[in-house]
Amino acid sequence: MQSLQYGSMANIDILRFLIGFVMLSYGSWSDLKTRRVPNLVWIYGGILGSVLLIYELSTIWEDYGLYLWALLFATFTLFFNSFVDEYILDKNQAMLWKSSQYLAILCSIYFFFNFDSDDISKNNYQLLDFISIPFLMILMYIWFYFGPTIGGADVKAIMAISLITPFSITFTDDSLTAFDDRGFPYPFVIFMNSLLIYLFIPICLAIFNIIKGNIESPFFQIFFGTKMELNRAKESFVWPMQQVVGKRVVMVAFVKHKSDSDKDWNRLEDEGIDYPWVTLKIPYIIPLALSFVITAFFGDIFSSNIVQPLNSLFS
Known part of the structure; x- marks a missing residue:
């Protein structure tokens, strides 16, 4: 039975x-x-x-x-x-x-x-x-x-x-959990793991830019975007990381998602910027979907790799 x-x-x-x-x-x-x-x-x-x-x-x-x-x-x-x-x-x-x-x-x-x-x-x-x-x-x-x-x-x-x-769903015998007997509620584990996966996006972008040779001052932008041909950028789901302020082209640390991108693209084109830096509109659902699969096979990666090590420092 x-x-x-x-x-x-x-x-x-x-x-x-x-x-x-x-x-x-x-x-x-x-x-x-x-x-x-x-x-x-x-x-x-x-x-x-x-x-x-x-x-x-x-x-x-x-x-x-x-x-x-x-x-x-x-x-x-x-x-x-x-x-x-x-x-x-x-x-x-x-x-x-x-x-x-x-x-x-x-x-x-x-x-x-x-x-x-x-x-x-x-x-x-x-x-x-x-x-x-x-x-x-x-x-x-x-x-x-x-x-x-x-x-x-x-x-x-x-x-x-x-x-x-x-x-909790697990398809392996050695799935990670936050505690010995059980872990956090499973939907929270999926959510926390998705945040951890999302944190890897800047690292992946930096590696991609280094391989492509997209290394320019002030350098922080390699973690949050990449360079893209202007006409392609206009048709893609991206925001410009470079903006024209006065007569200068500057790199912005925080992109205003609700800004008028069309005007920004036109200004960059007028300044002769053919390959501007852009930040990608990466849907959060993608790391969430990856987390859903990873959690079922590996468990609570977030707690095991972040919460527990931090807790050990103060215990």
Whole structure:
């Protein structure tokens, strides 16, 4: 019986991985080619993840209580709330959605007043995995509205991942974890690993520029961009790192993404700059997709290579 259950869970892990892999692969391709990702990519991924989550919850909820179903409903509402504003709802649909939001608030209150703290340690702290899903979604809302530059598609991708892979997935026996018994909630591990991968982009750009011989003063730009033929740059998803100020061509450390690039390109052309320095519009979904695959095979690389070494310095 145990082997049958293990096989069933392993099959679900494979299914979750395939759903996430297909979703992020298509999202990365679409974002790279058009800088747009259809909402349906994340909606379909979130729905499939939700169905699997409901199935798994139906097998364990009695270990906790009805409050876990309440948390799940509030979580689903939080996810789909990120899409509703982009669609036109008729009067009945708007009323139904508003009712769902009120019900989600009541479910959240029910959860906070009914969950037992002793349940947290059950099933290897699985309750933390459930709680981490809406927590990560709220964090993404905050990051999108108040934090560093991040696209709406990036936020929706991370939120969809939290539904598709809420529990740890590993295809190897020596997967890295932050702690001995278990690691951080799996969606957070994917997110943290993606940040680590993103940090490698400047290093890769520097190596590329050194190989190409693109080494010019003040040198910092080799970590954030490369040189590109002007006409090609105009048609590519890049921003100019060089700008004309007065009668001088200067290198800018921080590119204003909302600036009028067309005027900047024309000014550079007037100054005879045929190969300007440009910074690439690299979609965050690409390192996120890489992280999704790497995490499934290698585990929590971020904590093992950054958090633990730093912690050892102060222990």
